[in-house]
Amino acid sequence: MDLIFEKSRSGRKGYSLPGTDVPQSSEMDQRYRRTVEAPLPEITELDVVRHFTQLSRRNFSVDGNIYPLGSCTMKYNPRFTEMLAGLAGFAQLHPLLPQLGKGYELVQGALQLLYEMESLLCEITGFSAMTLQPLAGAHGELTGVMMMAAYHKARGHQKRFIIVPDSAHGTNPASAVIAGYETVMVPSASQGILDMKAIKAVLNDQVAGLMLTCPNTVGIFNSDIDKIAKMVHEVDGLMYYDGANLNAILGKCRPGDLGFDVMHMNLHKTFSTPHGGGGPGSGPVGVSEKLLPFLPISRVVKEANGQYRLNYDYPDSIGYMASFYGNFGVLLKAFAYILLLGRQGLADVSDHAVLNANYVMARLKKHFHLAYDRICMHECVFSAVKQAAHGVHAVDIAKFLIDQGIHPMTIYFPLIVREAMMIEPTETESKESLDRFIDAMIQASDLSLSHPDVLKECPQIMPITRPDEVKAARDLNVNFFAAEQRAAGPVA
C-alpha cells in the first residue's frame, strides 16, 4: 500500500483554518524562520480518510479477532468509556488550571474522579495509598523502585541489589537498573515457581527488595508468597508486586494483604482501557504504610469541607514522575469500567478468565507439550517442542493462526520455557470463540505432522507474507525522506 507521502500532490489541502480577523503581523526576523518548507504531505480530506481507513483494515484487533495474546489481557474494551473521555468537561480541561489562583475550584470534578479512583484501586489491591501519576506500566515500575530506593535512603541503608526471577517481564530488571540498582536473577524451580531455597541463597543485607509477578508469567500462583514476603522483610527488603495483570486475583486475594509493599498495575490490562496498538497506558502504583511518605507529588486530597485539592507538601516525596496527574483520559476509562462492573462484576472477571484459560489448557493438553501440567490461573503456557521435532516452531503455529483470522498467542515468552506459547483467552471470549481457537491450534498441530511445509509458508492470505526482519535492521530505513534522499543519489 502506498505511503501517504506518495499520495501527496502539490496544492491539495485537507484542512480549513479560520480566516484571520486580526492584521497580519510584521515579518519575523529571518534568522529565526525556516527557509525550506517542511515536506509534509499535501492531500485532500477524503484521501486522508481513505488512507487511514485502509491502513486500519490491515490490523487485527479485539474488535475484529480472537486475540489470546498471553500476558497482554486483550479483553473487550467497552465503548461508552471512549464517549466519556471525549466529554468537553474532561477533554478540554487544561492541566495547568489547578495551578492558577482559585484553580482548584475549576477542576473539582476531575480531582474528585482521581480521588475516587485512588480509593477504588486501594480497595481492590489492599494498599494504603496510590499514585495515579505513572504514564504506563513500566513507568509505574520505575516509580515503585524509586520509592523503594527513597525508603532505604531515609533509613540510612546501603543496599545494592534487587532480586528478579528469571520468569519476570523484561521491564523489571530494566526498571531496577534505571533506578540505580543491580539485579540478581533467581531461577524458577521445576514447577515454574520461585522456590524459597533459591531466594534464601541470594538474600542478604544488601538486598533492597524482590520483584515478583504473582501469578507468575507461566500462570501459576505461588502459595508460599506470604512466607517469601516474611523472609525478605527480615532483611528490611521490600516486596514489589508486578501487578501488570490482576485478571486472576480480583476478589480472590490482594497483594497488600499478602505482604507486598509496592505494586504497579497496567490499567489497559485488567481494567480494559484500549491498548491502541501500543499505548497510551497508565500505570498506577500502590504502596503500604511504609512507603507512604515517598509517593510522588502532587497528591489529591479531600478537605474537611468536601473540596478536593492537590497537595505538593510532602518533603520525603520522590518528586514529579510525570508533568501532571497521570494519563487522565485513560484513568477515567478504567474508573468507568470499575464502576460498571462493581464488586461482583470484578470477582466474576477472575472466575471467568481462569475458567477460560483452564478450558483451553485442558483441550490442548493432548496436542501440545504443557510446560507445567497443573491448574493454571488466567493464562497457560504450552511449548511447541513436540512440533519442533518435525521442524515446526512456535512462530509457524502463530503464523498459521493469522491465516485463520486469529491473533496469535504470545510466543517465546516467558524465556524459561522453550518454544513457549503463552495463551490468555480473557473472560470476555465465549466458549464458541475459545473452541474456534482451540480447533485452529489442533489443526496446526495436525499439519505439523502431515504438512509441515504448509505452516512454514503461513501466512498466505494477509496483505503481506513474512517480513525480512534482518534486512529491516541492516538496511535501516525509518524515515521516508532520508530514504528518498538516498534513492536520489549520494549526498555530497
Place this chain on the structure above:
Amino acid sequence: MLSVIGVTDISDLFKDIQPHHAPRSFDLPDGKSEFEVVEYLRGLAKKNAADLTLFVGGGYYDHYIPAVVPAMTSRGEFLTAYTPYQPECSQGTLQALYEYQSNICALTGMDASNASLYDGGTALYEAMMMAIRTTGRDRIVMDGGVSPIFRKMIRSYTDNLNIQFVEVEPSHGQSDRKRISRALDKNTAAMILQNPNFFGAIDDHSDIVQEAHEAGVLVIQSVYPIALGMLKPPGEIGVDIVTGEGQSLGLPLSFGGPYLGFMAVRKKLIRKMPGRIVGETVDTRGRRCFVNTLQAREQHIRREKATSNICTNVALCAVQATVYMSLLGRKGLQELAQLNLDKAEYMKGQLESVEGVEVKQGSPTFNEFTVALSVDAVEVISRMIDHGFAAGFPLSRYYPGMKNYMTIAVTEKRTKDEIDGYIHALKMVLAELKVSV
C-alpha cells in the same frame, strides 16, 4: 467447560490461593448500568470549568482538532490492537507509525525519529539519559528557559544517580550565552535547550550549538511542533537530539494526558535511541512492509542492559498526530503557525495600551509571551476567571521572584472578539485592584 477441565466448581481452580490469602476487605460499590455510569461521569465533567476561554499555554495548547482526527483513531482496528508484535496482521499500525516517524523528521529536520515516548517531559528525560550513555559523561547544562515542569521532573528522576546539574537562568528572555559557554566543559554530556522557551521567547541557538559541539557536548532541544511550521528546524542548526510535547498535534488537553512525547535524532545516534522504532523492509514476495526494528536495544531482549525500560509508548497518540499532520500538510502547518503568530502579536499590541501592563520585548515570540503587571499576577488571573477567562499562567508558581509576571498563550482558536473582551476585562480587573491597593 468444568467437566472438560475435570473439576466440579470454579472455586476448584483457585486452590493455590489459600484461605489465609483471602482479601481482608473487598468493599466496592455494586455494579451499575452503563447509563448510570455515564450520568455519574457527566456530573463530574460538569464540575470542571472547561468552558473558560483559554489563554493558558505553558507547553500545552488549545488548538482546534479537525473531526477527521478522532474519527480515524477511534476505529476499533487502531484502538483495540496490541503492540505490533505480529507484523503480518499489524501493518496498519506499523505503516502509520513509519509515517509518523517520517513526519516528525520532516518537521524537525532530523534523520530519524522513534515511534513515540510518553510525553514531552519524559522524552526530554530519555534524551538526557541517552546523552549520558553516549558520551560517558555525567554533567548536564540546562537552560533555565526549559519548562520548569520538565526540569523538576528530570531532577526527581536522577536524584539517585550521580548526575551533576548546572542550570543557567536566561538573560533578557533568551539563553544566556556567556554563562552557558562558561558552563560547558569536558565532563558535560549534554546541553539542554528549549525553543520557544517557557517564557515564549524564540531564540536562534546556532552559536551555542557550535560551541557545545566543540566541547564534545551533545545538544538537546525541546521544541513546540506547531511553531516548527514557521521556525527554523533544529536539524538545520545542528541539534543532536530533538524532543517535544506532541499534544498540539491533534490531541485534546484532557487534564494532562494521554499526550505524545516525540524524539528525533541525527543518524549517528539512531541505535542509542530508546523506545520502539519502525523500519521498512520487504516480505518473502518482495513487497514493501514494516516491522519493529532494532529491537536489540529494548527491555524485552536486553533486560537490564536495555537503553530504557520503556515498553508501551503512546502508539495511538502517534497515529492521531499523523492524521493531524497529514491533514494540515506542507502549507497548512505554515498557515496555522502564521495565524497563531498574528493573533498573539495583535494581543500584544492591545495589551500595550493597557495601563499597568508591560509586554516584555527582549526577544521575538511565537504564540505565547510574558507580561509584567503592576500587581500580583495570581490575583489578576483569579479575578479574570470571574469574567470567563483563564487569562494566563502566573510565573511565580515556578519562579518565586516573578510575582507580577504571567505568560499568555494565543492560539488560532482565539478570536479578535475574545481578545478584545479579555482586554476589556483586564482593564476592569486592574482598576479594581488599584482601588483596593
